[in-house]
Amino acid sequence: MSQDQKTNKRKLTPFLAHEMLYDYVTGHLDTERRLAIEEFIKTDRESQNLIDAIKRGIAYSQSLKEVQLSAAALAELEQAENLVSISKRLARWSSWPDSLRWSIIAVAISACTAGIMVLIPWRSVPLFAPGASRDENTVEIARIDAKHGNQDDANLAGGAQADLGDESAADSSATGDQSGDEEFAEESSGQVRVPPVGQAEPTKAPPSTPPPVAVIKPPVATAPTPAQPKPTTPVAAATPAAAIQTAQTAPGVRGRGFVYRAFMTLSDLETAAPKITQQVKELGAEKAGEVELGWKRGTGRYYHFTMPEANEQKLLEALRAYGPVRISKDPHPRQMPEGEVRFILWIESGG
Amino acid sequence: MKQAEQSRVRDIGLFFLLGLMDERTALTAAGRVIAQLKAQYGDRFQSVPPVVLIRSCRASWKAFRRSVPRNQPVEIPQAAWVLPSSPREIDITAWGRYQKDASDDDVMALLFSHVLGFSDTDLAEGFQTSVGTIRYRLGKGVRQLGLVVRGGSAT
Numbered sequence: 001m002s003q004d005q006k007t008n009k010r011k012l013t014p015f016l017a018h019e020m021l022y023d024y025v026t027g028h029l030d031t032e033r034r035l036a037i038e039e040f041i042k043t044d045r046e047s048q049n050l051i052d053a054i055k056r057g058i059a060y061s062q063s064l065k066e067v068q069l070s071a072a073a074l075a076e077l078e079q080a081e082n083l084v085s086i087s088k089r090l091a092r093w094s095s096w097p098d099s100l101r102w103s104i105i106a107v108a109i110s111a112c113t114a115g116i117m118v119l120i121p122w123r124s125v126p127l128f129a130p131g132a133s134r135d136e137n138t139v140e141i142a143r144i145d146a147k148h149g150n151q152d153d154a155n156l157a158g159g160a161q162a163d164l165g166d167e168s169a170a171d172s173s174a175t176g177d178q179s180g181d182e183e184f185a186e187e188s189s190g191q192v193r194v195p196p197v198g199q200a201e202p203t204k205a206p207p208s209t210p211p212p213v214a215v216i217k218p219p220v221a222t223a224p225t226p227a228q229p230k231p232t233t234p235v236a237a238a239t240p241a242a243a244i245q246t247a248q249t250a251p252g253v254r255g256r257g258f259v260y261r262a263f264m265t266l267s268d269l270e271t272a273a274p275k276i277t278q279q280v281k282e283l284g285a286e287k288a289g290e291v292e293l294g295w296k297r298g299t300g301r302y303y304h305f306t307m308p309e310a311n312e313q314k315l316l317e318a319l320r321a322y323g324p325v326r327i328s329k330d331p332h333p334r335q336m337p338e339g340e341v342r343f344i345l346w347i348e349s350g351g
Numbered sequence: 352m353k354q355a356e357q358s359r360v361r362d363i364g365l366f367f368l369l370g371l372m373d374e375r376t377a378l379t380a381a382g383r384v385i386a387q388l389k390a391q392y393g394d395r396f397q398s399v400p401p402v403v404l405i406r407s408c409r410a411s412w413k414a415f416r417r418s419v420p421r422n423q424p425v426e427i428p429q430a431a432w433v434l435p436s437s438p439r440e441i442d443i444t445a446w447g448r449y450q451k452d453a454s455d456d457d458v459m460a461l462l463f464s465h466v467l468g469f470s471d472t473d474l475a476e477g478f479q480t481s482v483g484t485i486r487y488r489l490g491k492g493v494r495q496l497g498l499v500v501r502g503g504s505a506t
Contacts, residue, residue, distance in 0.1 A: 022490025050494060057497030061465035063441050066434075069364045073378060073431040077360045080382030080389075 012040045017047055025054045257335035260312075262327040262345040264319065269349040272322050273301045276347070279318045283311040288342060303345035312341060319345075355397035359404075360385060362467050365432070366408055369466065370458055372447055373419045374431045380415040384408055401469050405477025409459060416455060442500070449499040453492060460485055461492035 012020075017040045023029045024037045041047045069077070093101070122128040266272050277294040285305040287293050295302045307315065319325045336342055363384055367377035384407045389396050391403075434441055450458045456478065463469045463477075464485075471489075475482045 053497030057493030
Protein backbone atom coordinates (compact mmCIF):
# COMPACT_ATOMS: atom_id res chain seq x y z
CA MET A 1 0.00 0.00 0.00
CA SER A 2 1.11 3.51 -0.72
CA GLN A 3 0.45 6.55 1.48
CA ASP A 4 -1.84 9.36 0.24
CA GLN A 5 -0.12 12.63 1.24
CA LYS A 6 -3.27 14.79 1.41
CA THR A 7 -5.63 12.48 3.28
CA ASN A 8 -2.89 10.59 5.09
CA LYS A 9 -4.67 7.36 4.14
CA ARG A 10 -3.11 4.19 2.80
CA LYS A 11 -3.82 3.60 -0.86
CA LEU A 12 -4.04 0.18 -2.50
CA THR A 13 -1.67 -0.69 -5.28
CA PRO A 14 -3.23 -2.33 -8.38
CA PHE A 15 -1.46 -5.62 -7.61
CA LEU A 16 -2.84 -5.87 -4.10
CA ALA A 17 -6.28 -4.76 -5.22
CA HIS A 18 -6.40 -7.35 -7.99
CA GLU A 19 -5.36 -10.12 -5.65
CA MET A 20 -8.05 -9.19 -3.18
CA LEU A 21 -10.82 -9.01 -5.76
CA TYR A 22 -11.79 -12.66 -5.33
CA ASP A 23 -12.09 -12.24 -1.57
CA TYR A 24 -14.03 -9.07 -2.19
CA VAL A 25 -16.49 -10.80 -4.48
CA THR A 26 -16.93 -13.77 -2.15
CA GLY A 27 -17.31 -11.49 0.90
CA HIS A 28 -14.22 -12.62 2.77
CA LEU A 29 -12.71 -9.15 3.29
CA ASP A 30 -12.94 -7.22 6.50
CA THR A 31 -14.74 -3.87 6.41
CA GLU A 32 -11.68 -1.70 6.11
CA ARG A 33 -10.28 -3.61 3.15
CA ARG A 34 -13.64 -3.90 1.51
CA LEU A 35 -14.04 -0.13 1.64
CA ALA A 36 -10.57 0.30 0.29
CA ILE A 37 -11.29 -2.05 -2.61
CA GLU A 38 -14.54 -0.31 -3.40
CA GLU A 39 -12.72 3.00 -3.41
CA PHE A 40 -10.08 1.56 -5.71
CA ILE A 41 -12.51 -0.03 -8.13
CA LYS A 42 -14.23 3.27 -8.78
CA THR A 43 -11.18 4.61 -10.50
CA ASP A 44 -9.64 1.39 -11.90
CA ARG A 45 -11.21 0.05 -15.06
CA GLU A 46 -9.15 -3.12 -15.12
CA SER A 47 -10.33 -4.04 -11.65
CA GLN A 48 -13.89 -3.62 -12.78
CA ASN A 49 -13.26 -5.97 -15.67
CA LEU A 50 -11.62 -8.49 -13.39
CA ILE A 51 -14.53 -8.39 -10.99
CA ASP A 52 -16.83 -9.08 -13.88
CA ALA A 53 -14.62 -11.98 -14.95
CA ILE A 54 -14.55 -13.40 -11.44
CA LYS A 55 -18.30 -13.18 -11.17
CA ARG A 56 -18.72 -14.84 -14.54
CA GLY A 57 -16.27 -17.57 -13.59
CA ILE A 58 -18.07 -18.26 -10.33
CA ALA A 59 -21.42 -18.26 -12.06
CA TYR A 60 -20.14 -20.59 -14.75
CA SER A 61 -18.60 -23.00 -12.26
CA GLN A 62 -21.83 -22.93 -10.29
CA SER A 63 -23.68 -23.91 -13.44
CA LEU A 64 -21.39 -26.90 -13.80
CA LYS A 65 -23.03 -28.30 -10.68
CA GLU A 66 -26.02 -29.05 -12.84
CA VAL A 67 -24.08 -31.44 -15.00
CA GLN A 68 -25.23 -34.97 -14.32
CA LEU A 69 -23.60 -38.27 -15.08
CA SER A 70 -25.43 -40.55 -17.46
CA ALA A 71 -27.09 -43.58 -15.98
CA ALA A 72 -24.63 -45.88 -17.70
CA ALA A 73 -21.63 -44.01 -16.35
CA LEU A 74 -23.15 -43.90 -12.89
CA ALA A 75 -23.87 -47.61 -12.94
CA GLU A 76 -20.34 -48.33 -14.11
CA LEU A 77 -18.87 -46.30 -11.30
CA GLU A 78 -21.14 -47.81 -8.68
CA GLN A 79 -19.92 -51.24 -9.67
CA ALA A 80 -16.31 -50.15 -9.50
CA GLU A 81 -14.37 -52.48 -7.30
CA ASN A 82 -10.83 -53.62 -7.04
CA LEU A 83 -9.38 -56.81 -5.66
CA VAL A 84 -9.15 -55.41 -2.18
CA SER A 85 -12.72 -54.17 -2.07
CA ILE A 86 -13.99 -57.41 -3.61
CA SER A 87 -12.09 -59.53 -1.15
CA LYS A 88 -13.25 -57.37 1.74
CA ARG A 89 -16.81 -57.53 0.56
CA LEU A 90 -16.64 -61.28 0.12
CA ALA A 91 -15.04 -61.63 3.49
CA ARG A 92 -18.06 -60.09 5.16
CA TRP A 93 -20.11 -62.95 6.51
CA SER A 94 -23.29 -60.92 6.39
CA SER A 95 -22.99 -60.39 2.66
CA TRP A 96 -22.85 -64.10 1.85
CA PRO A 97 -25.95 -65.76 0.41
CA ASP A 98 -28.19 -67.35 3.00
CA SER A 99 -28.01 -70.75 1.34
CA LEU A 100 -24.22 -70.69 1.44
CA ARG A 101 -24.16 -69.57 5.05
CA TRP A 102 -26.56 -72.27 6.18
CA SER A 103 -24.67 -74.89 4.21
CA ILE A 104 -21.45 -73.92 5.89
CA ILE A 105 -23.13 -74.01 9.28
CA ALA A 106 -24.54 -77.46 8.53
CA VAL A 107 -21.17 -78.76 7.40
CA ALA A 108 -19.50 -77.30 10.46
CA ILE A 109 -22.04 -78.88 12.79
CA SER A 110 -21.65 -82.23 11.03
CA ALA A 111 -17.88 -82.02 11.26
CA CYS A 112 -18.04 -81.14 14.95
CA THR A 113 -20.43 -83.99 15.65
CA ALA A 114 -18.25 -86.43 13.76
CA GLY A 115 -15.20 -85.15 15.57
CA ILE A 116 -16.87 -85.57 18.95
CA MET A 117 -17.98 -89.09 18.06
CA VAL A 118 -14.44 -89.96 17.06
CA LEU A 119 -12.66 -88.29 19.93
CA ILE A 120 -14.83 -89.43 22.83
CA PRO A 121 -13.46 -92.70 24.23
CA TRP A 122 -16.73 -94.54 24.18
CA ARG A 123 -15.14 -97.76 25.43
CA SER A 124 -14.27 -96.09 28.68
CA VAL A 125 -17.86 -95.03 29.22
CA PRO A 126 -19.49 -97.91 31.08
CA LEU A 127 -22.81 -97.37 29.38
CA PHE A 128 -21.29 -97.80 25.96
CA ALA A 129 -18.50 -100.22 26.76
CA PRO A 130 -18.55 -103.34 24.60
CA GLY A 131 -20.26 -106.16 26.37
CA ALA A 132 -22.12 -103.85 28.69
CA SER A 133 -25.29 -105.52 29.76
CA ARG A 134 -28.11 -104.05 31.76
CA ASP A 135 -30.13 -107.24 31.80
CA GLU A 136 -29.31 -109.64 34.60
CA ASN A 137 -30.51 -112.54 32.53
CA THR A 138 -28.28 -111.66 29.62
CA VAL A 139 -24.88 -113.23 29.63
CA GLU A 140 -22.18 -112.71 27.13
CA ILE A 141 -20.89 -116.13 26.39
CA ALA A 142 -18.10 -115.36 24.03
CA ARG A 143 -17.00 -113.03 21.34
CA ILE A 144 -16.53 -114.79 18.11
CA ASP A 145 -14.48 -113.36 15.36
CA ALA A 146 -16.72 -114.31 12.51
CA LYS A 147 -13.95 -114.12 9.97
CA HIS A 148 -11.59 -116.34 11.94
CA GLY A 149 -14.39 -118.63 12.91
CA ASN A 150 -15.28 -119.24 9.31
CA GLN A 151 -11.70 -119.98 8.44
CA ASP A 152 -11.39 -122.45 11.27
CA ASP A 153 -14.58 -124.15 10.26
CA ALA A 154 -13.39 -124.33 6.71
CA ASN A 155 -10.23 -126.00 7.93
CA LEU A 156 -12.32 -128.30 10.01
CA ALA A 157 -14.13 -129.55 6.97
CA GLY A 158 -10.90 -130.11 5.17
CA GLY A 159 -11.45 -127.09 3.03
CA ALA A 160 -14.09 -128.92 1.08
CA GLN A 161 -17.14 -127.65 2.87
CA ALA A 162 -17.72 -124.93 5.34
CA ASP A 163 -18.93 -125.62 8.78
CA LEU A 164 -22.56 -126.51 9.01
CA GLY A 165 -23.32 -123.60 11.21
CA ASP A 166 -21.65 -121.20 8.90
CA GLU A 167 -23.38 -122.72 5.97
CA SER A 168 -26.63 -122.47 7.78
CA ALA A 169 -25.91 -118.91 8.56
CA ALA A 170 -25.04 -118.18 4.99
CA ASP A 171 -28.16 -119.87 3.74
CA SER A 172 -30.23 -118.35 6.44
CA SER A 173 -29.10 -114.91 5.62
CA ALA A 174 -30.09 -115.56 2.08
CA THR A 175 -33.35 -117.26 2.84
CA GLY A 176 -34.33 -115.30 5.88
CA ASP A 177 -34.21 -118.41 8.06
CA GLN A 178 -37.67 -119.78 7.75
CA SER A 179 -36.75 -123.18 9.10
CA GLY A 180 -37.96 -122.62 12.63
CA ASP A 181 -35.07 -124.66 13.92
CA GLU A 182 -33.76 -123.01 17.02
CA GLU A 183 -30.15 -124.07 16.62
CA PHE A 184 -30.28 -123.33 12.99
CA ALA A 185 -31.81 -119.93 13.61
CA GLU A 186 -29.32 -119.11 16.35
CA GLU A 187 -26.41 -119.91 14.18
CA SER A 188 -27.97 -117.99 11.37
CA SER A 189 -28.57 -114.85 13.33
CA GLY A 190 -25.51 -115.00 15.52
CA GLN A 191 -27.70 -115.19 18.62
CA VAL A 192 -27.54 -118.08 21.00
CA ARG A 193 -30.21 -118.75 23.54
CA VAL A 194 -28.97 -119.95 26.84
CA PRO A 195 -30.87 -121.09 29.84
CA PRO A 196 -30.61 -119.13 33.05
CA VAL A 197 -27.59 -119.90 35.16
CA GLY A 198 -27.83 -123.14 37.06
CA GLN A 199 -30.70 -124.45 35.02
CA ALA A 200 -30.32 -127.28 32.59
CA GLU A 201 -31.43 -126.62 29.11
CA PRO A 202 -34.80 -127.99 28.30
CA THR A 203 -34.93 -130.19 25.32
CA LYS A 204 -37.34 -127.85 23.68
CA ALA A 205 -37.97 -124.38 24.77
CA PRO A 206 -41.57 -123.31 24.54
CA PRO A 207 -41.87 -120.85 21.72
CA SER A 208 -44.02 -118.49 23.75
CA THR A 209 -41.47 -118.01 26.53
CA PRO A 210 -38.08 -117.76 24.98
CA PRO A 211 -35.19 -117.83 27.39
CA PRO A 212 -33.03 -114.75 27.84
CA VAL A 213 -30.97 -113.87 24.87
CA ALA A 214 -27.24 -113.55 24.84
CA VAL A 215 -25.91 -111.54 22.00
CA ILE A 216 -22.74 -112.62 20.38
CA LYS A 217 -21.02 -109.40 19.57
CA PRO A 218 -19.58 -108.85 16.17
CA PRO A 219 -15.82 -108.79 15.98
CA VAL A 220 -14.22 -105.63 17.25
CA ALA A 221 -11.11 -104.78 15.36
CA THR A 222 -9.59 -102.58 18.04
CA ALA A 223 -10.35 -104.83 20.95
CA PRO A 224 -7.29 -106.88 21.75
CA THR A 225 -9.31 -109.93 22.64
CA PRO A 226 -7.05 -112.90 22.24
CA ALA A 227 -8.21 -115.44 19.76
CA GLN A 228 -9.67 -118.18 21.78
CA PRO A 229 -8.43 -121.55 20.73
CA LYS A 230 -11.13 -123.52 19.17
CA PRO A 231 -11.11 -126.98 20.63
CA THR A 232 -12.03 -128.60 17.43
CA THR A 233 -9.76 -130.86 15.57
CA PRO A 234 -10.50 -131.95 12.05
CA VAL A 235 -10.96 -135.65 12.13
CA ALA A 236 -11.89 -137.66 9.13
CA ALA A 237 -14.13 -140.53 10.09
CA ALA A 238 -13.21 -140.07 13.68
CA THR A 239 -15.05 -141.64 16.55
CA PRO A 240 -16.96 -139.52 18.99
CA ALA A 241 -14.74 -140.83 21.73
CA ALA A 242 -11.68 -139.45 20.04
CA ALA A 243 -13.45 -136.19 19.50
CA ILE A 244 -14.45 -136.14 23.14
CA GLN A 245 -10.86 -136.69 24.15
CA THR A 246 -9.76 -133.84 21.95
CA ALA A 247 -12.36 -131.58 23.42
CA GLN A 248 -11.42 -132.52 26.96
CA THR A 249 -7.74 -131.83 26.42
CA ALA A 250 -8.53 -128.42 24.96
CA PRO A 251 -9.42 -125.68 27.38
CA GLY A 252 -13.14 -125.35 27.70
CA VAL A 253 -13.67 -121.76 26.96
CA ARG A 254 -17.12 -121.59 25.48
CA GLY A 255 -19.11 -123.25 28.19
CA ARG A 256 -19.43 -126.77 29.40
CA GLY A 257 -21.79 -127.95 26.71
CA PHE A 258 -20.80 -129.31 23.36
CA VAL A 259 -22.25 -130.42 20.10
CA TYR A 260 -21.16 -133.00 17.59
CA ARG A 261 -21.10 -131.71 14.08
CA ALA A 262 -21.08 -134.43 11.50
CA PHE A 263 -20.83 -134.07 7.79
CA MET A 264 -21.37 -136.50 4.98
CA THR A 265 -21.56 -136.42 1.23
CA LEU A 266 -23.74 -139.06 -0.36
CA SER A 267 -24.45 -139.59 -4.02
CA ASP A 268 -27.79 -141.31 -3.47
CA LEU A 269 -29.05 -139.01 -0.78
CA GLU A 270 -32.67 -139.21 -1.83
CA THR A 271 -32.65 -142.94 -1.23
CA ALA A 272 -30.48 -142.96 1.85
CA ALA A 273 -32.03 -140.04 3.68
CA PRO A 274 -35.28 -141.79 4.74
CA LYS A 275 -33.28 -144.77 5.92
CA ILE A 276 -30.90 -142.64 7.90
CA THR A 277 -33.81 -140.81 9.42
CA GLN A 278 -35.37 -144.07 10.43
CA GLN A 279 -32.14 -145.40 11.91
CA VAL A 280 -31.49 -142.22 13.82
CA LYS A 281 -34.93 -142.36 15.33
CA GLU A 282 -34.46 -145.98 16.27
CA LEU A 283 -31.35 -145.00 18.17
CA GLY A 284 -33.41 -142.74 20.36
CA ALA A 285 -32.83 -139.46 18.59
CA GLU A 286 -35.25 -136.67 19.18
CA LYS A 287 -35.25 -133.58 17.10
CA ALA A 288 -33.72 -130.62 18.94
CA GLY A 289 -34.90 -127.92 16.65
CA GLU A 290 -38.18 -126.98 15.14
CA VAL A 291 -37.61 -128.82 11.90
CA GLU A 292 -38.10 -132.50 11.50
CA LEU A 293 -35.18 -134.82 11.22
CA GLY A 294 -33.87 -134.99 7.71
CA TRP A 295 -35.19 -131.56 6.83
CA LYS A 296 -34.48 -130.92 3.22
CA ARG A 297 -32.70 -127.76 2.52
CA GLY A 298 -31.12 -127.00 -0.80
CA THR A 299 -29.26 -130.06 -1.93
CA GLY A 300 -28.77 -131.44 1.53
CA ARG A 301 -30.50 -132.81 4.57
CA TYR A 302 -30.33 -131.39 8.01
CA TYR A 303 -30.51 -133.34 11.23
CA HIS A 304 -30.45 -131.64 14.57
CA PHE A 305 -31.20 -133.97 17.40
CA THR A 306 -30.36 -135.20 20.87
CA MET A 307 -29.85 -138.81 21.70
CA PRO A 308 -28.55 -141.03 24.49
CA GLU A 309 -24.82 -140.87 24.81
CA ALA A 310 -24.64 -144.65 24.81
CA ASN A 311 -25.82 -144.78 21.20
CA GLU A 312 -23.11 -142.57 19.77
CA GLN A 313 -21.04 -145.45 18.49
CA LYS A 314 -24.03 -147.16 16.98
CA LEU A 315 -25.04 -144.01 15.21
CA LEU A 316 -21.60 -143.55 13.72
CA GLU A 317 -21.44 -147.14 12.61
CA ALA A 318 -24.82 -146.78 10.98
CA LEU A 319 -23.73 -143.63 9.19
CA ARG A 320 -20.42 -145.12 8.05
CA ALA A 321 -22.39 -147.80 6.29
CA TYR A 322 -23.47 -145.09 3.84
CA GLY A 323 -20.14 -143.36 3.45
CA PRO A 324 -17.32 -141.54 5.21
CA VAL A 325 -18.30 -139.32 8.07
CA ARG A 326 -16.40 -136.27 9.20
CA ILE A 327 -17.17 -135.34 12.73
CA SER A 328 -15.99 -132.75 15.16
CA LYS A 329 -16.89 -131.82 18.65
CA ASP A 330 -17.48 -128.17 19.26
CA PRO A 331 -18.08 -126.33 22.46
CA HIS A 332 -21.62 -125.19 22.81
CA PRO A 333 -23.31 -122.84 25.22
CA ARG A 334 -25.99 -125.36 25.99
CA GLN A 335 -25.26 -127.99 28.48
CA MET A 336 -26.97 -131.24 27.81
CA PRO A 337 -28.43 -133.35 30.58
CA GLU A 338 -26.25 -136.15 31.82
CA GLY A 339 -26.13 -139.06 29.39
CA GLU A 340 -27.40 -137.15 26.39
CA VAL A 341 -25.55 -135.65 23.49
CA ARG A 342 -26.46 -133.19 20.78
CA PHE A 343 -25.80 -133.86 17.14
CA ILE A 344 -26.00 -131.71 14.09
CA LEU A 345 -25.67 -133.78 10.99
CA TRP A 346 -25.53 -132.38 7.54
CA ILE A 347 -25.64 -134.64 4.56
CA GLU A 348 -24.80 -133.09 1.26
CA SER A 349 -25.88 -134.59 -2.00
CA GLY A 350 -23.02 -135.13 -4.41
CA GLY A 351 -20.67 -137.50 -6.08
CA MET B 352 -28.12 -44.23 2.46
CA LYS B 353 -28.15 -45.39 -1.14
CA GLN B 354 -28.80 -41.87 -2.35
CA ALA B 355 -25.87 -40.52 -0.37
CA GLU B 356 -23.62 -43.16 -1.85
CA GLN B 357 -24.88 -42.35 -5.33
CA SER B 358 -24.24 -38.67 -4.73
CA ARG B 359 -20.68 -39.44 -3.68
CA VAL B 360 -20.13 -41.53 -6.79
CA ARG B 361 -21.55 -38.76 -8.93
CA ASP B 362 -19.22 -36.17 -7.35
CA ILE B 363 -16.15 -38.27 -8.02
CA GLY B 364 -17.21 -39.07 -11.56
CA LEU B 365 -17.97 -35.44 -12.34
CA PHE B 366 -14.66 -34.33 -10.89
CA PHE B 367 -12.70 -36.55 -13.25
CA LEU B 368 -14.90 -35.96 -16.28
CA LEU B 369 -14.54 -32.20 -16.00
CA GLY B 370 -10.94 -32.37 -14.93
CA LEU B 371 -9.61 -34.76 -17.55
CA MET B 372 -12.14 -34.17 -20.33
CA ASP B 373 -11.59 -37.71 -21.55
CA GLU B 374 -14.48 -40.03 -20.96
CA ARG B 375 -12.68 -43.36 -20.79
CA THR B 376 -9.76 -42.09 -18.75
CA ALA B 377 -12.07 -40.19 -16.43
CA LEU B 378 -14.28 -43.19 -15.73
CA THR B 379 -11.26 -45.40 -15.16
CA ALA B 380 -9.70 -42.92 -12.75
CA ALA B 381 -12.97 -42.35 -10.94
CA GLY B 382 -13.59 -46.08 -10.72
CA ARG B 383 -10.20 -46.59 -9.16
CA VAL B 384 -10.84 -43.96 -6.52
CA ILE B 385 -14.29 -45.35 -5.75
CA ALA B 386 -12.95 -48.87 -5.47
CA GLN B 387 -10.15 -47.74 -3.21
CA LEU B 388 -12.51 -45.87 -0.93
CA LYS B 389 -14.95 -48.78 -0.88
CA ALA B 390 -12.16 -51.09 0.09
CA GLN B 391 -11.15 -48.71 2.82
CA TYR B 392 -14.54 -47.71 4.16
CA GLY B 393 -16.88 -50.48 3.02
CA ASP B 394 -20.44 -49.71 3.96
CA ARG B 395 -19.42 -46.25 5.20
CA PHE B 396 -18.41 -45.21 1.71
CA GLN B 397 -20.93 -42.39 1.62
CA SER B 398 -19.42 -40.89 4.75
CA VAL B 399 -15.83 -40.77 3.58
CA PRO B 400 -14.19 -37.68 5.11
CA PRO B 401 -13.79 -34.82 2.57
CA VAL B 402 -10.06 -34.60 3.14
CA VAL B 403 -9.62 -38.29 2.34
CA LEU B 404 -11.73 -37.94 -0.77
CA ILE B 405 -9.78 -34.89 -1.93
CA ARG B 406 -6.46 -36.61 -1.43
CA SER B 407 -7.56 -39.78 -3.21
CA CYS B 408 -8.94 -37.83 -6.16
CA ARG B 409 -5.85 -35.68 -6.36
CA ALA B 410 -3.52 -38.68 -6.35
CA SER B 411 -5.55 -40.46 -9.01
CA TRP B 412 -5.73 -37.26 -11.06
CA LYS B 413 -1.96 -36.96 -11.08
CA ALA B 414 -1.62 -40.56 -12.17
CA PHE B 415 -4.06 -40.30 -15.05
CA ARG B 416 -3.38 -36.74 -16.13
CA ARG B 417 -0.26 -37.87 -17.93
CA SER B 418 -2.29 -40.05 -20.24
CA VAL B 419 -4.33 -37.07 -21.42
CA PRO B 420 -2.04 -34.76 -23.37
CA ARG B 421 -2.70 -31.10 -22.87
CA ASN B 422 -2.09 -30.12 -26.45
CA GLN B 423 -4.70 -32.45 -27.89
CA PRO B 424 -7.93 -30.97 -29.23
CA VAL B 425 -10.53 -30.70 -26.53
CA GLU B 426 -13.02 -33.51 -26.82
CA ILE B 427 -16.27 -33.14 -25.04
CA PRO B 428 -17.55 -36.35 -23.51
CA GLN B 429 -20.99 -37.04 -24.79
CA ALA B 430 -22.06 -40.38 -23.42
CA ALA B 431 -20.93 -40.06 -19.85
CA TRP B 432 -22.77 -36.96 -18.78
CA VAL B 433 -26.02 -35.15 -19.24
CA LEU B 434 -25.69 -31.42 -19.68
CA PRO B 435 -28.54 -29.28 -18.40
CA SER B 436 -30.64 -27.57 -21.02
CA SER B 437 -32.51 -25.30 -18.67
CA PRO B 438 -32.63 -22.67 -17.37
CA ARG B 439 -29.85 -22.08 -19.84
CA GLU B 440 -27.55 -24.24 -21.85
CA ILE B 441 -23.99 -24.61 -20.68
CA ASP B 442 -21.22 -23.93 -23.14
CA ILE B 443 -19.00 -26.78 -22.06
CA THR B 444 -16.35 -25.87 -24.61
CA ALA B 445 -15.48 -22.84 -22.48
CA TRP B 446 -14.59 -25.17 -19.68
CA GLY B 447 -12.51 -27.24 -22.06
CA ARG B 448 -10.54 -24.20 -23.13
CA TYR B 449 -10.05 -23.13 -19.57
CA GLN B 450 -8.82 -26.41 -18.16
CA LYS B 451 -6.50 -26.85 -21.13
CA ASP B 452 -4.48 -23.80 -20.14
CA ALA B 453 -4.93 -23.71 -16.38
CA SER B 454 -2.67 -25.45 -13.92
CA ASP B 455 -3.76 -28.77 -12.46
CA ASP B 456 -3.99 -27.45 -8.92
CA ASP B 457 -6.10 -24.48 -10.03
CA VAL B 458 -8.51 -26.70 -11.91
CA MET B 459 -8.75 -29.15 -9.05
CA ALA B 460 -9.28 -26.40 -6.49
CA LEU B 461 -11.99 -24.84 -8.62
CA LEU B 462 -13.78 -28.15 -9.12
CA PHE B 463 -13.61 -29.12 -5.48
CA SER B 464 -14.70 -25.72 -4.22
CA HIS B 465 -17.21 -24.31 -6.68
CA VAL B 466 -18.54 -27.43 -8.38
CA LEU B 467 -18.45 -30.01 -5.61
CA GLY B 468 -18.80 -27.56 -2.71
CA PHE B 469 -15.93 -28.52 -0.42
CA SER B 470 -14.77 -25.91 2.05
CA ASP B 471 -11.50 -24.01 1.77
CA THR B 472 -10.32 -25.61 4.99
CA ASP B 473 -10.85 -29.12 3.65
CA LEU B 474 -9.15 -28.16 0.45
CA ALA B 475 -6.17 -26.72 2.31
CA GLU B 476 -5.83 -29.90 4.32
CA GLY B 477 -6.35 -32.10 1.31
CA PHE B 478 -3.80 -30.20 -0.74
CA GLN B 479 -1.55 -29.90 2.29
CA THR B 480 -1.21 -26.17 1.93
CA SER B 481 -2.57 -23.03 3.54
CA VAL B 482 -6.06 -21.64 3.19
CA GLY B 483 -4.55 -18.48 1.72
CA THR B 484 -2.92 -20.45 -1.03
CA ILE B 485 -6.19 -22.19 -1.77
CA ARG B 486 -8.02 -18.89 -1.97
CA TYR B 487 -5.34 -17.50 -4.23
CA ARG B 488 -5.72 -20.48 -6.57
CA LEU B 489 -9.47 -20.18 -6.52
CA GLY B 490 -9.30 -16.47 -7.29
CA LYS B 491 -6.97 -17.06 -10.16
CA GLY B 492 -9.05 -19.94 -11.40
CA VAL B 493 -12.42 -18.23 -11.48
CA ARG B 494 -10.85 -15.12 -12.99
CA GLN B 495 -9.34 -17.15 -15.82
CA LEU B 496 -12.55 -19.07 -16.26
CA GLY B 497 -14.56 -15.85 -16.39
CA LEU B 498 -12.27 -14.46 -19.05
CA VAL B 499 -12.65 -17.62 -21.11
CA VAL B 500 -16.39 -17.68 -20.72
CA ARG B 501 -16.54 -14.09 -21.96
CA GLY B 502 -14.68 -15.23 -25.05
CA GLY B 503 -11.20 -14.07 -24.17
CA SER B 504 -8.05 -16.00 -23.43
CA ALA B 505 -7.54 -17.76 -20.19
CA THR B 506 -4.25 -16.09 -19.72
